[in-house]
Amino acid sequence: MLYQRTIAKDVIVTGIGIHSGKKVTMHLYPAEADTGVQFKRVDIKNSNWMKADALSVGATENNTTIGSGIETIYTVEHLLSVFYGLGINNVKIEIDGPEVPIMDGSGASFVFLLKETGLKILNKSKKFLVVLEKLRVEFEDKWAEIEPHPNLSIESTIVFAHPKIKKQNFRFDFSCENYIEQISRARTFGMLKDVDMLKRKGLIKGGSLDNAIVLDDYNVVNPEGLRFENEFIRHKILDTIGDVSLLGYDIAGKITTYKSGHNVHNLLCRKLLENPSAYEIVSATSLQEEVHNSFALPQAISISH
Template structure:
């Protein structure tokens, strides 16, 4: 039976500790339940004066170099939000206060899997108001040379992604993923970030990537993978780019109903695509999000919808 999908928050407070990818410093992230229509908001608890709240919305993205950086009107920033945002998208979480005691989220193992396990420990809680979604009505795209990021009409949410690298360790890969709470863990959650050895050395010389290691990234040296355990998936590289896109697009402020198509896209193109989308009011509309639930004996469609919202 198709019913209205309720908004969701995390079932209880839960935290995780790690190190920042760029600072290399310890950082703790705590997820706190938030009320209906609160949205996803980051709170820099180490900032004790002025505004330390940063809404997780595309218009607050101020830098996309190596990661997605959110900045509020007071100039307070939080870096590397994309993996946690992907986990929120995968679990259909709408409302949460993310307390972080430093300028960037921990890199953990370089994927969204630790964040997913964190959420699984406390579960999610349905809230009474229904979710609303952004339905794509026509194709919109953003191009930069041969790189493309586009959104097209579709049912549910899916990602088609293609990468093309000269390294034989990566090469050209194509992935297509239908994203649901049931599929997210198997398809994308565990795919790790990746980079090249010469890039890591360059960044460290400039005081960046100080927390990076083979424990939290796949490192490619020429045509070889340096990690002794190898890859988690044969196509882990393209899966991770799809994971990044999922997190970046969840900064739209609501789930998207449609299909994302990316060719060599990254954080910058993903964010520019959202700007293009919202600048064209004929390209999208808000709709009620729906889900399949077991039919309830004797219940009407409306009664089932209320029941789902009150769970």
């Protein structure tokens, strides 16, 4: 976990965009250390490589979008979440449409694909963003906080006036194993009563029971039911990881969210970046030496895979 990772070889993924309803093919390539995650729209002539970072996030309605104008790419959050979850720092992605495919609405297909593809350890230390001060952002009745903590920990609460959701709270302590087991399989969800409104806005054209949990007024509509009783809050954490991974570093800090969405997650990232005294960037290998001389290794850097 100390060194940066990429994928072992290139791999192609095809699926449909949940909002656009269009078939999309992504070609993922291994990338050098410090590349980060970069996208390129190959369906647009002379398009540029675009680094996925918190400051490149545009609209955040029902998804996280990077870029602007015609080179926009929608719904990057689940793929980015899986990269973070598997400890993958560097990938270049050619995409022939405006949206990352939704697959089954969770991160499970990407986890399966990337485990099959294999990972490669690069000869350069990972960098951690170590949170030094507590910061908070609010939007209407939603909020998020980040504060010092030795490893990434996320505690989220959601509240929905629906009998199958109500109030759900979950605390997730990051490790790759925990991510795969507890978070990666949790699907996105939506209300049947919102479908017409969202379609009128040009969203969820590709949405179906194959790629989302759908709820009517009382129940889950999907015949197979839920993968976890609290699948909804687990998916919120999947989204949060994808959104905060746009900071571009592994994170040593605790994030607490209440009714948050993509916009609040991005506000939190931006607030952190606007407050340089609230964090420091530390290479994982130097962090290990420093910590080794004082006390036990924090979980964030002591996990081996």
